[in-house]
Amino acid sequence: MGRLKTMVNTVLDKAILTKNDLVTLLNAEGTEALLLRQRAEQLKMQNVGNKVYFRGLIEYSNICAKNCYYCGLRCANTAVVRYQMRDEEVLDAVRYAYNERYASLVIQSGEISTPAFVDKITALLLQIGEITNHSMGITLSLGEQSKETLQQWRNAGATRYLLRIETSNPDLYCKIHPNNALHDFENRVKTLQWLRETDYQTGSGVMVGLPFQTIEDLANDLLFFKNHDIDMIGMGPYIEHSQTPLYQYRDMLMPLLWRFEKTLNMIAALRVLMPDINIAASTAMQAIDPAGREKAIIAGANVIMPNLTPQKYRGEYLLYENKPCIDEEADQCKRCLERRILMIGHQIGYGETGDSKHYVPEVSSALIQV
Numbered sequence: 001m002g003r004l005k006t007m008v009n010t011v012l013d014k015a016i017l018t019k020n021d022l023v024t025l026l027n028a029e030g031t032e033a034l035l036l037r038q039r040a041e042q043l044k045m046q047n048v049g050n051k052v053y054f055r056g057l058i059e060y061s062n063i064c065a066k067n068c069y070y071c072g073l074r075c076a077n078t079a080v081v082r083y084q085m086r087d088e089e090v091l092d093a094v095r096y097a098y099n100e101r102y103a104s105l106v107i108q109s110g111e112i113s114t115p116a117f118v119d120k121i122t123a124l125l126l127q128i129g130e131i132t133n134h135s136m137g138i139t140l141s142l143g144e145q146s147k148e149t150l151q152q153w154r155n156a157g158a159t160r161y162l163l164r165i166e167t168s169n170p171d172l173y174c175k176i177h178p179n180n181a182l183h184d185f186e187n188r189v190k191t192l193q194w195l196r197e198t199d200y201q202t203g204s205g206v207m208v209g210l211p212f213q214t215i216e217d218l219a220n221d222l223l224f225f226k227n228h229d230i231d232m233i234g235m236g237p238y239i240e241h242s243q244t245p246l247y248q249y250r251d252m253l254m255p256l257l258w259r260f261e262k263t264l265n266m267i268a269a270l271r272v273l274m275p276d277i278n279i280a281a282s283t284a285m286q287a288i289d290p291a292g293r294e295k296a297i298i299a300g301a302n303v304i305m306p307n308l309t310p311q312k313y314r315g316e317y318l319l320y321e322n323k324p325c326i327d328e329e330a331d332q333c334k335r336c337l338e339r340r341i342l343m344i345g346h347q348i349g350y351g352e353t354g355d356s357k358h359y360v361p362e363v364s365s366a367l368i369q370v
């Protein structure tokens with residue numbers, strides 16, 4: 001029997017996808033959505049294999065100088081008890097990840113750019129390198145920083161950097177952030193460029209289902225990733241937080257299940273558009289569906305971030321509400337994720353950094369140009 005001729009299959013047969021093609025993929029529902037996700041899974045197997053790579057997540061500090069309208073950690077939210085992990089707590093989490101053969105870490109925090117913070121991260125990176133024999137991939141997710149700071153952290157051992165653009169539409173960006181120099185869309189794009197220039201594996205991402213956001217915006221987000229040659233992506237459904245200004249628009253939001261399904265379509269369409277990148281199954285997926293991260297993996301994701309943050313801090317690191325797993329310690333997180341991943345027929349890439357196959361080190365590109 002021939003292959004079903006559907007709108008999605010017609011798009012999937014094309015060599016180059018336009019914005020309209022991506023809109024078709026993102027609008028897919030029912031059988032059409034299934035076809036899209038099956039193709040994404042097939043492309044994942046062909047290009048990056050069936051391994052899921054662990055990135056041990058350390059939520060280093062919830063102190064933030066910014067005031068993003070969607071985020072529970074925004075500096076104007078006085079209901080949050082602020083913390084910064086002690087060095088020994090960070091290094092204990094690192095030792096745990098190293099001993100459990102995670103092979104990669106993510107250090108995430110609110111955005112702080114003081115010299116003391118910059119130097120503290122540098123010192124931690126150097127200590128992590130010593131403890132782990134420089135064998136682990138280290139992702140930083142510490143917001144916009146100067147090019148010098150990014151270079152300093154790169155030199156100290158960081159290998160990847162995650163800076164979510166949140167939306168590639170500058171007008172929408174203005175609506176979900178304060179309108180000032182600290183929340184400047186162009187600066188965020190420029191920082192992504194600096195990450196490439198300082199030779200990081202560059203990561204970004206967006207939220208799906210924001211108020212005022214359209215399907216065309218989401219299609220443009222995917223093209224933005226492609227045009228900026230991004231190596232790794234983390235996308236999640238927008239989940240509102242009652243202590244944020246954006247909460248006032250909750251009545252105009254699409255249902256949570258819609259945002260969840262659209263995120264799955266975004267992951268699958270991105271895998272079709274950029275088959276060799278790394279895509280994370282975000283924790284926010286599990287906030288909507290208990291099997292959300294597994295579904296993201298089946299739709300094309302290949303990275304997951306078991307939480308290593310000490311349990312006492314987890315309840316204070318809530319960018320959105322109903323975040324799952326905040327009562328668990330690192331070992332419970334690991335065993336739970338391990339079981340979930342094996343159940344869907346994937347392997348865990350223990351002992352492998354699982355670097356993005358899309359990433360080409362700057363030095364190589366320089367040599368190629370010579």
Ligand code: SF4
Nearest residue numbers: 064066068071074110
């Ligand atoms: S999204 Fe990031 S930069 Fe913005 S307020 Fe939250 S923690 Fe700070």
